[in-house]
Amino acid sequence: MDLTASHALVTGANQGIGLGFVEVLLGRGIAKVYAAARNPATLEDLVGLDPARVVGLELDITSAEQRLAAARRAPDVDLLINNAGIAGSGRGEERRFLAASNMDDARLVMETDFWAPAEMCRLFVPPMVSRGRGQVINIVSIGALFCTPEYATYSAAKAAFGMMTQGLRIELNGSGVGVAGVFTGGVATRMSANNPNTLVSPEAHANEVLDAVAAGEVDIFAGARAGELRDAVRADPMAFEAQLTERFNTNRLE
Numbered sequence: 081m082d083l084t085a086s087h088a089l090v091t092g093a094n095q096g097i098g099l100g101f102v103e104v105l106l107g108r109g110i111a112k113v114y115a116a117a118r119n120p121a122t123l124e125d126l127v128g129l130d131p132a133r134v135v136g137l138e139l140d141i142t143s144a145e146q147r148l149a150a151a152r153r154a155p156d157v158d159l160l161i162n163n164a165g166i167a168g169s170g171r172g173e174e175r176r177f178l179a180a181s182n183m184d185d186a187r188l189v190m191e192t193d194f195w196a197p198a199e200m201c202r203l204f205v206p207p208m209v210s211r212g213r214g215q216v217i218n219i220v221s222i223g224a225l226f227c228t229p230e231y232a233t234y235s236a237a238k239a240a241f242g243m244m245t246q247g248l249r250i251e252l253n254g255s256g257v258g259v260a261g262v263f264t265g266g267v268a269t270r271m272s273a274n275n276p277n278t279l280v281s282p283e284a285h286a287n288e289v290l291d292a293v294a295a296g297e298v299d300i301f302a303g304a305r306a307g308e309l310r311d312a313v314r315a316d317p318m319a320f321e322a323q324l325t326e327r328f329n330t331n332r333l334e
């Protein structure tokens with residue numbers, strides 16, 4: 081798509097991967113970008129970078145009211161980047177299915193990482209279909225391909241998000257609206273603060289994703305080790321699960 085004629089909306093734009101997308105889109109000449117965040121005060125510097133092209137939007141993606149208000153304020157979006165997400169509770173037990181004290185945290189993860197972006201698509205995609213053009217980029221995770229045992233509820237939500245992405249793509253076939261799922265690997269952000277591996281920067285990740293979309297890819301494996309992990313799971317799923325089980329038994333990360 082021609083970015084110089086495009087209007088993007090990025091959720092969770094105030095930091096990490098979302099902020100990287102906004103900066104890279106500006107560098108690539110995007111006409112307008114709606115930078116959405118649940119706390120608009122965190123967007124002041126970003127809007128200040130280029131007030132003519134960056135529009136700050138208050139948007140907690142789990143709020144139906146705020147999603148509707150955002151859709152009213154941004155009726156011209158033709159590039160939707162569903163990026164905002166959470167990994168789950170700071171307490172390891174709450175991110176598991178049996179050890180958790182209840183399912184409240186799992187429900188919040190599912191609400192944020194699956195239902196909210198699904199509802200965002202339901203609001204922002206129909207106008208794109210009416211115009212006969214547009215692009216959705218869903219930031220899923222490589223952790224959607226297997227259950228990361230330390231973040232089991234996150235993997236479950238991201239797997240659902242990945243399936244939703246494929247379903248949406250099939251539903252939109254022939255509409256002129258493209259749908260890409262990004263199975264992101266390691267990117268240096270707040271969320272990956274405990275990841276000991278070498279990570280790529282949010283800007284490098286955004287460039288990789290936008291280049292892949294421009295090349296027509298729909299399943300995108302961007303960020304550190306994404307392709308390597310995909311290949312290992314696909315080559316021998318049970319051997320991969322055995323490694324995850326061993327890591328879980330050894331570390332029991334909290």
Ligand SMILES: NC(=O)c1ccc[n+]([C@@H]2O[C@H](COP(=O)([O-])OP(=O)(O)OC[C@H]3O[C@@H](n4cnc5c(N)ncnc54)[C@H](OP(=O)(O)O)[C@@H]3O)[C@@H](O)[C@H]2O)c1
Pocket residue numbers: 091092093094095096097098117118119139140141142163164165166192219220221222223263264265266267268269270271272
């Ligand atoms: N970093 C990685 O290695 C990695 C790997 C795979 C996938 N991902 C995915 O990449 C996406 C971005 O993560 P990140 O690494 O950039 O993490 P991050 O630095 O923690 O940023 C997460 C962003 O999502 C926002 N957010 C969370 N809940 C929200 C809500 N209810 N409404 C609106 N915004 C909300 C946060 O806003 P606040 O600032 O207000 O908290 C923040 O802007 C996530 O979907 C994550 O699952 C990341």
